[in-house]
Amino acid sequence: MSDKYDVVVIGSGPAGYVAAIRAAQLGLKTACIEKWKNDDGKGVNGGTCLNVGCIPSKALLDSSFKYHEAAEDLAVHGISTKGVKIDVPAMLERKNKIINQLTGGIAGLFKANGVTALYGRGKLLSGKKVELTDNDGSISVLEAENVILASGSLPIAIPVAPVDNDIIVDSTGALEFDEIPKRLGVIGAGVIGLELGSVWGRLGSEVVLLEALEDFLAIMDKAVAKEAKKIFTKQGLDIRLGARVIGTEVKGREVEVTYQTVDGSELKQTFDKLIVCVGRRAFTDGLLAPDSGVEVDERGAIFVNDFCATNVPGIYAIGDLVRGPMLAHKGSEEGVMVAERIAGHKAQMNYDIVPNVIYTHPEVASVGQTEEQVKASGEPYNVGVFPFAASGRAMAANDTDGMVKIIAHKDTDRILGCHIVGPSAADLTQQVAIAMEFGSSAEDLGMTVFGHPTLSEAVHEAALAVNGSAIHIANRKRR
Numbered sequence: 001m002s003d004k005y006d007v008v009v010i011g012s013g014p015a016g017y018v019a020a021i022r023a024a025q026l027g028l029k030t031a032c033i034e035k036w037k038n039d040d041g042k043g044v045n046g047g048t049c050l051n052v053g054c055i056p057s058k059a060l061l062d063s064s065f066k067y068h069e070a071a072e073d074l075a076v077h078g079i080s081t082k083g084v085k086i087d088v089p090a091m092l093e094r095k096n097k098i099i100n101q102l103t104g105g106i107a108g109l110f111k112a113n114g115v116t117a118l119y120g121r122g123k124l125l126s127g128k129k130v131e132l133t134d135n136d137g138s139i140s141v142l143e144a145e146n147v148i149l150a151s152g153s154l155p156i157a158i159p160v161a162p163v164d165n166d167i168i169v170d171s172t173g174a175l176e177f178d179e180i181p182k183r184l185g186v187i188g189a190g191v192i193g194l195e196l197g198s199v200w201g202r203l204g205s206e207v208v209l210l211e212a213l214e215d216f217l218a219i220m221d222k223a224v225a226k227e228a229k230k231i232f233t234k235q236g237l238d239i240r241l242g243a244r245v246i247g248t249e250v251k252g253r254e255v256e257v258t259y260q261t262v263d264g265s266e267l268k269q270t271f272d273k274l275i276v277c278v279g280r281r282a283f284t285d286g287l288l289a290p291d292s293g294v295e296v297d298e299r300g301a302i303f304v305n306d307f308c309a310t311n312v313p314g315i316y317a318i319g320d321l322v323r324g325p326m327l328a329h330k331g332s333e334e335g336v337m338v339a340e341r342i343a344g345h346k347a348q349m350n351y352d353i354v355p356n357v358i359y360t361h362p363e364v365a366s367v368g369q370t371e372e373q374v375k376a377s378g379e380p381y382n383v384g385v386f387p388f389a390a391s392g393r394a395m396a397a398n399d400t401d402g403m404v405k406i407i408a409h410k411d412t413d414r415i416l417g418c419h420i421v422g423p424s425a426a427d428l429t430q431q432v433a434i435a436m437e438f439g440s441s442a443e444d445l446g447m448t449v450f451g452h453p454t455l456s457e458a459v460h461e462a463a464l465a466v467n468g469s470a471i472h473i474a475n476r477k478r479r
Helices: 014-025 047-052 054-073 088-113 191-202 222-235 328-342 371-377 392-396 425-437 442-447 457-466
Strands: 002-010 030-034 116-124 129-134 139-149 153-155 183-187 206-211 238-241 244-251 254-260 266-271 273-276 280-282 315-317 356-358 363-368 381-387 403-409 415-422
Touching: 002 014, 002 116, 002 328, 014 030, 014 047, 014 088, 014 139, 014 328, 047 054, 047 088, 054 088, 054 191, 088 116, 139 328, 183 191, 183 254, 183 266, 191 206, 191 222, 191 273, 191 356, 206 266, 222 238, 222 363, 222 371, 222 403, 222 415, 254 273, 356 425, 363 425, 371 381, 371 403, 371 415, 381 457, 392 457, 403 442, 403 457, 415 425, 415 457, 425 442, 425 457, 442 457
Parallel strands: 002 030, 002 139, 030 116, 139 315, 183 206, 183 273, 206 238
Antiparallel strands: 116 129, 129 139, 153 280, 244 254, 254 266, 356 363, 363 415, 381 403, 403 415
């Protein structure tokens, strides 16, 4: 059996399903293959993000935050709460309902846009052919004018902490604890580790994060990372930097972890559960036939150009399979760009303005260059900082931790980066991302009228502070 399509997409995560929908909207006959199955064995769309990643983790983050707020933080508002309890199975059931709603929504969008949804494993063969192994084991071949590879990523496994999906789990298993672990260890204090540690820490776990690097959130602006670490530590997260795990031993219903510190000392810590989240790798396992011709690097990521085209004409790769940060929104925009280029449009993507977010509370978000990157480039720059402690709206909400930091070129005043730790940091950073897309200066942002009282006024004040004209804080002396 052989079917012919204009576009075949392998993977229906945020990169793949968006690429498929956009291609179909542009009049291209499109099929999208997804290997994911639900607990009933039925094929479902959404990939890692919707099933065991972005969406379920945010559901648990919000549930745990509401519980912690009700149990610990409402007295300041004059609200008395006693006997607040968390029903973990009910929390997980809510998470699963959200997953089912969203994955079902993609199926509806495919139908509405004319995308053929196929379930099973896709493998790229030579000659732009795709082998489809259905969930029932039957094999067919699809022919395509263009193939978009969007199979996503997997958690990186480390030999010293083998995942058993019981005591030692990866990020997927950490979404399914049926009870709150008293002692929780997390290997890795990056985005995923902080988010999952926050979930269970708010619910009562004693959380220790073991991070091999000596710098906290090394990819973030150092001033914001320093402030974030101070806040998270105050919340009760025990963040140990320069702590390289060298061994684990499961003993009954607990695990003993051995880690090495910077000075070479070996320490041990015992946990009831251990989460391994040291990063993710491109999921190319079984994706490429030996004669497909597509080049990959030593880590399995697929080589692409600025437009996500591989070395083989008509074959594209997007999302977590390719260079750059593994972010759902990056993959989605790459999917749109590739679909439009296949349809003959001159689409491109601005990789310099891709926001990055950690969904703790407060959130940590950034877009553009850090101060360290600008300094290393040798370009002259100014910095404006505004603390949420000086925001009337943040005070009213009793949510004053953190700050907004904006960096602009000293000569042109063009905004080069924005870094925020604080309430609604993700949404506030997006405001600056829009300004940066249009080449705005700090002065442009400072001259914009912001509603009062809003958290976004902190962005306004930071922009004013870049040029020494902030109103609600004392301005720093210009260099």
